[in-house]
Amino acid sequence: MEHYNMNLTLKVWKQKNAETGGKFETYKVSNISSEMSFLEMFDVLNEQLIREGKEPIAFDHDCREGICGMCSMYINGRPHGPWHGTTTCQLHMRAFKDGDTIVVEPWRANAFPVVKDLIVDRSAFDRIIQAGGYISVNTGNAQDGNAIPIPKENADKAFAAAACIGCGACVAACKNSSALLFLSAKVSHLALLPQGEAERKERALNMIAQMDKEGFGSCTNTGACEAVCPKEIEITNIARLNREYLAAGWASDTKKH
Amino acid sequence: MLDSKIPAGKLEDKWTEYKGHCKLVNPANKRKLEVIVIGTGLAGASAAAALGEQGYQVKAFCFQDSPRRAHSIAAQGGINAAKNYQNDGDSVFRLFYDTIKGGDYRAREANVHRLAEVSVNIIDQCVAQGVPFAREYGGLLNNRSFGGVQVKRTFYAAGQTGQQLLIGAYQALERQVALGNVKMYNRHEMQDVVMIDGKARGIIARNLINGQLERFFGHAVILASGGYGNVFYLSTNAMGSNVTAAWRAHKKGAHFANPCFTQIHPTCIPVSGDHQSKLTLMSESLRNDGRIWVPKKQNDTRKANDIPEEERDYYLERRYPAFGNLVPRDVASRAAKERCDAGYGVGTTKQAVYLDFKYNLINKYGKAEANKHGIQNPDTETLVRLGKEVVKEEYGNLFDMYEKITGENPYEVPMRIYPAVHYTMGGLWVDYNLMTSVTGLFCLGEANFSDHGANRLGASALMQGLADGYFVIPYTLGNYLADEISVKPIPTTDRAFVETEAKVNERINRLMSIQGTQTVESFHKRLGKIMWDKCGMARNEQGLKEAIQEIRDLREDFWKNVRIPGGIHEMNPELDKASRVADFLELGELMCMDALERNESCGGHFREESQTPDGEALRHDDQYMYVSAWKLNGEHSWELEKEPLNYEVIKPTQRNYK
Numbered sequence: 001m002e003h004y005n006m007n008l009t010l011k012v013w014k015q016k017n018a019e020t021g022g023k024f025e026t027y028k029v030s031n032i033s034s035e036m037s038f039l040e041m042f043d044v045l046n047e048q049l050i051r052e053g054k055e056p057i058a059f060d061h062d063c064r065e066g067i068c069g070m071c072s073m074y075i076n077g078r079p080h081g082p083w084h085g086t087t088t089c090q091l092h093m094r095a096f097k098d099g100d101t102i103v104v105e106p107w108r109a110n111a112f113p114v115v116k117d118l119i120v121d122r123s124a125f126d127r128i129i130q131a132g133g134y135i136s137v138n139t140g141n142a143q144d145g146n147a148i149p150i151p152k153e154n155a156d157k158a159f160a161a162a163a164c165i166g167c168g169a170c171v172a173a174c175k176n177s178s179a180l181l182f183l184s185a186k187v188s189h190l191a192l193l194p195q196g197e198a199e200r201k202e203r204a205l206n207m208i209a210q211m212d213k214e215g216f217g218s219c220t221n222t223g224a225c226e227a228v229c230p231k232e233i234e235i236t237n238i239a240r241l242n243r244e245y246l247a248a249g250w251a252s253d254t255k256k257h
Numbered sequence: 258m259l260d261s262k263i264p265a266g267k268l269e270d271k272w273t274e275y276k277g278h279c280k281l282v283n284p285a286n287k288r289k290l291e292v293i294v295i296g297t298g299l300a301g302a303s304a305a306a307a308l309g310e311q312g313y314q315v316k317a318f319c320f321q322d323s324p325r326r327a328h329s330i331a332a333q334g335g336i337n338a339a340k341n342y343q344n345d346g347d348s349v350f351r352l353f354y355d356t357i358k359g360g361d362y363r364a365r366e367a368n369v370h371r372l373a374e375v376s377v378n379i380i381d382q383c384v385a386q387g388v389p390f391a392r393e394y395g396g397l398l399n400n401r402s403f404g405g406v407q408v409k410r411t412f413y414a415a416g417q418t419g420q421q422l423l424i425g426a427y428q429a430l431e432r433q434v435a436l437g438n439v440k441m442y443n444r445h446e447m448q449d450v451v452m453i454d455g456k457a458r459g460i461i462a463r464n465l466i467n468g469q470l471e472r473f474f475g476h477a478v479i480l481a482s483g484g485y486g487n488v489f490y491l492s493t494n495a496m497g498s499n500v501t502a503a504w505r506a507h508k509k510g511a512h513f514a515n516p517c518f519t520q521i522h523p524t525c526i527p528v529s530g531d532h533q534s535k536l537t538l539m540s541e542s543l544r545n546d547g548r549i550w551v552p553k554k555q556n557d558t559r560k561a562n563d564i565p566e567e568e569r570d571y572y573l574e575r576r577y578p579a580f581g582n583l584v585p586r587d588v589a590s591r592a593a594k595e596r597c598d599a600g601y602g603v604g605t606t607k608q609a610v611y612l613d614f615k616y617n618l619i620n621k622y623g624k625a626e627a628n629k630h631g632i633q634n635p636d637t638e639t640l641v642r643l644g645k646e647v648v649k650e651e652y653g654n655l656f657d658m659y660e661k662i663t664g665e666n667p668y669e670v671p672m673r674i675y676p677a678v679h680y681t682m683g684g685l686w687v688d689y690n691l692m693t694s695v696t697g698l699f700c701l702g703e704a705n706f707s708d709h710g711a712n713r714l715g716a717s718a719l720m721q722g723l724a725d726g727y728f729v730i731p732y733t734l735g736n737y738l739a740d741e742i743s744v745k746p747i748p749t750t751d752r753a754f755v756e757t758e759a760k761v762n763e764r765i766n767r768l769m770s771i772q773g774t775q776t777v778e779s780f781h782k783r784l785g786k787i788m789w790d791k792c793g794m795a796r797n798e799q800g801l802k803e804a805i806q807e808i809r810d811l812r813e814d815f816w817k818n819v820r821i822p823g824g825i826h827e828m829n830p831e832l833d834k835a836s837r838v839a840d841f842l843e844l845g846e847l848m849c850m851d852a853l854e855r856n857e858s859c860g861g862h863f864r865e866e867s868q869t870p871d872g873e874a875l876r877h878d879d880q881y882m883y884v885s886a887w888k889l890n891g892e893h894s895w896e897l898e899k900e901p902l903n904y905e906v907i908k909p910t911q912r913n914y915k
Contacts, residue, residue: 016827017827017828033530033532035529035530035532036530036532037534037662039534040532040533040534043532043534043778044532047776047778047779049822050776050820050822050831051774051776051820053822054822055822055823056822056823056830056831058828058830060322061496062321062326062328062495062496062497063326063328063330063331063495063496064495064496064534064535064537065331065535065537065538065658066658066661067330067331067417067419067420068321068326068327068328068330068331068495069323069325069326069330070321070322070326083661085657086661090658090661090662091661092661092662092664094664115466115828116827116828119322119828121322122322122323123322123323123443125323126323126324126325126431126434126441126443129427129428129431130431130432130434130435131435133428133431134386134387134428134429134431134432135385135386135387135428136432137382137385137386137429138310139303139306139307139310139382139429139727139728139731140307140378140382140727140728140731141385142378142381142382142384142385143381143385144381145340145380145381145383145384145390145398146340146342146397146398148384149392149395149396149397150392150396151396152392152393152394152396155389155390155391155392155396156389156392158387158389159389159391159414159415159421162387162389162421162424163417163420165420166323166325189387189389190387193387193389195384195385195386195387196387
């Protein structure tokens, strides 16, 4: 693959903290290699800003290999930028060309308030998991791992749902700021496995109740979430969640927290 | 004198005996005891969850925005367990033996045997939590092979095993948060340990959102803060991975053991330029199916696919016929370096070798699939197509990642790989209870030194993290806290808290007042280069001595010339980073001192002065059969204490993978 260098204009959202308003700032970067990752381009910009005595741009990032779910930039109107099935940290500058202007914003959702610049507070996701995104099994009383055979197809489907990295791109892409793809991925992961059976009904009801409480919107099946999900979590998980939710609702003995 | 507190008795009975006789805390008393856990990776999250389940009042801390982000999440290939589901001769003893041998006989027998024993419980626990491990068509758990081993004992979930295990532990942790047994503190970084009457009784943490220092009491403090590979700047660690919690504990009296034992992982995506911020691992599991080679001709400029079979040197298969591509990591890394140094490297930088899947894609998977589908005499194209499907299922996420980073399709052309810093076997010294040399301060997972000797085998880090958190600390912590039940929670207005916080505050103010001209990043890069060049894959006396001086100079320069923008009482990632780099600048010196002191080669520590005629690591058991535990005596002044290693069951020999 041919390597090339480029000069770019960046329009980046700057916001001091949750209390203050924010605005776009314009920056120029030059000699950006096509081999760099998108975040390495931001490293170059921040080094430049610090040397000029200016405030660098705060952004969330950690593993830089597309799995921790921490990076979260809304790039040119799309969560995680132009590449399909890719987190911001795995997006590489090959996706851009010399002279491009790139607009970078934080996730926009009421349930994800801005902390600073491009950093948002996603603790609402942790609270949704706390509402039932687990199997209640204490350490030490498990039976042999091979005692319950699980058809490969179900195990594979559960794994595909469990691959969610909790980045929040689905929420950022959704015009209603719904967290349903995230939530349905967890419900599906556990509902597809026999271990998850015992708490199946409460799980769906309680997690949805928590999602509503956090201020996420409802799902209107536009599919934007699936289109931008860096782990390609399928929207069929939402259909499964709806079945789980309805079935739980019909059963009058299901307890809500 | 360090006491490892290894229980008496036969090796295989020690842990059972310990569990049968250790002190217990009754449920009513557990509710009165507070425990601090630093870090929420596999070790920290599993410990916090398991202790919360038991009824302790746990406070858990992570610097990320959620406990689910901890870097265990990036572990790819798998987790070992002595289940012997494959009927291929595995056993607790064999896992124990492989781990000791893989560690080049520099680990404690008792700890490693316990690890092998509880490995089977880990798999059961994770399955019960709903961890979606790979399964066979019959619905039972599948296994793959890893380096340094001749059985299939590695459980996995595609190339995302760490993610799935961490999500399991995270969910267990969040369940305890919901039940009120664990209080979670995200975006908090531990700054110091608070000592009262000679015992660890709390921490000072910095709230990374508003920069405020906060005080927390605990009857005991558990560090599970991960490894220190980022001292090299470029590593497979996450950007935020740091040594700070362990280092501050070291400054409070916790011995640091075997700091020079670093694992350089053989299969990582090579460095592409100066802009590089981190290196990406390509799982060791790929060596199950990928064959490593370089051209037989030096400086060969042909493309990989244009080099005919007979002109390729499968140097691992040539040098180590018994283990082939699955030799341990230290051996594979050195072999790659040897070939590149000799002029056989590939790619633009010539600092890379090929990892090629074509052979197994066609001959192993393609043919098996064709058989399954009853296709007679399939052509190559069909075999490639069928094989690709299987390879995709096994390693799809890794292949995708490789393509995004390099722009090359590894299904078509061989991957280019080179060794990179990956894991640190060294860490805080702990006894059999996982307690450091500071009373009441425990250390789990990669942050401690205990189980992997001088080289960790693949898929054993996840095993150790979860063993420590789910199955060891719940017993050993109880054994300690049983004597603490009458201690009332100490108010954080206590003088020890106030004074420790004042010191932390002073250090932060000092950092912020420098206002020099150079960025934190530039210092970190320079430190990394010194470490990689002189304390990396090969080390020698002269280089190490130079490195020590260079690090001292760099540290001085840092404290005079670093520039940290922004303020203290606000979110300030540059300040967070500066504080971590300042600790790396001290640790780096100790690593070089340790490497200098250990004038032998063992595992990942390769002293050029000590090698066999064919270039393998040469140990000197008569002189170095000990754990090097370094005690800090004052500003940059250390004293070495040696914990002798007594092998009662295994007889150390020269490792042989031929």
